[in-house]
Amino acid sequence: MRNRKFIYTLISILFAVGFYVYDNYDTEEISVSNNTKNTSVTNFLPTSTTGEIAHHNFYSVSYNEAFEQAEWVAYELENSHIKSANFKRPYFVEDPKISTKSASYRNYKNSGYNKGHLCPAGDRKFSKEAFDETFLMSNVTPQTYEFNSGVWNRLEQKVRYWAKKHRKLYVVTGGILTQNLKRIGNEKVAVPKYFYKIVLDYQEPEIKAVAFLMPHKKSEKGLHQFVVSIDEIEQKTGIDFFPELEDSLETKLESSMSYTKWNFR
Helix, strand or coil: CHHHHHHHHCCCCCHHHHHHHHHHHHHHHHHHHHHHCCCCCCCCCCCCCCCEEEEECCCCEEEEECCEEEEEEEEEEEECCCCCCCCCCCCCCCCCCCCCCCCCHHHHHHCCEEEEEECCCHHHHCCCHHHHCCCCCHEEEEHHHHHHHHHHHHHHHHHHHHHHCCCCEEEEEEECCCCCCCCECCCEEEEEEEEEEEECCCCCCCCCEEEEECCCCCCCHHHHHHHCCCHHHHHCCCCCCCCCCCCHHHHHHHCCCCCCCCCCC
């Protein structure tokens, strides 16, 4: 009888060990499979000339303390992001993720310049959290009212139109930060003379990009008249915009000034 009990006990232990090994082996396989899927997440972040990069939930920013603003703000814009929600505008606040502290909103008081969004609030109306995040001061640059509400606003609206048409875009925006720029406020926030915006459509089968360089002034010109190569903006900023792209594709996209594949109507 004792021997029979011992055999039953031994068999039970062997079954338990077998199920344990099987369960853990199966779980490990699932985990590996999931990790493989996660590696497909796209990453088109530009290089940073300062090393001061802050990743927020809905955009990333490279901050340049010497000019008290971002040298670039980068984010994805999908057709599902384009909403018409009427959120209440929050106050502009300093960005707690900038180690050197972002410029205060007080610099703009009586300066004659608007707090111009780099990642537009209009691109982030799909949630209140995303909308509010665009009011961090690291996402702000001095812009005249005529420029901000005029040709720059036309370009932002066109990018949203392209997001609806092409489903998913990657957008990089900033001012051209050079020496001897006009400064405002106690923190000497620089006022760029030019602003750029680069739009990448990375959806197969046809990956394409278009870049804009706009003088910081009122203009009634068509948007296509501001198209330049990405190479030109790289030369003016010292930034490598799409280092993660395959080299031959990066070279092709960044040297081109063609905009025929984009609808400007």
